[in-house]
Amino acid sequence: MKHPMVYLLIQVYFNYMSSPTQIVKNKSQVPIFAIITLAIIFVVGLFVVGYDQGHIFSVVLGESAYEDLYIHELTHDMRHAAGFPCH
Numbered sequence: 001m002k003h004p005m006v007y008l009l010i011q012v013y014f015n016y017m018s019s020p021t022q023i024v025k026n027k028s029q030v031p032i033f034a035i036i037t038l039a040i041i042f043v044v045g046l047f048v049v050g051y052d053q054g055h056i057f058s059v060v061l062g063e064s065a066y067e068d069l070y071i072h073e074l075t076h077d078m079r080h081a082a083g084f085p086c087h
């Protein structure tokens with residue numbers, strides 16, 4: 001055990017074993033609040049573009065909103081382009 005290579009290997013081994021380790025915990029880059037907010041915006045947008053037949057404005061305008069169909073007429077071309085049937 002007088003060979004210098006043995007001492008070098010032992011020294012390298014102990015330096016490796018005693019080196020400090022760093023533990024990195026990755027947090028999610030996208031907060032759950034943003035995901036929920038975008039999901040709500042998506043659902044509301046889907047309803048407005050695809051399914052509204054005066055329901056939203058009927059809260060304010062009453063029964064005449066079902067005949068005027070303001071949002072339906074506003075999103076009519078987008079509705080057809082997205083493949084939603086309306087007439």
Ligand SMILES: [Zn+2]
Pocket residue numbers: 076080085086087
């Ligand atoms: Zn149409």
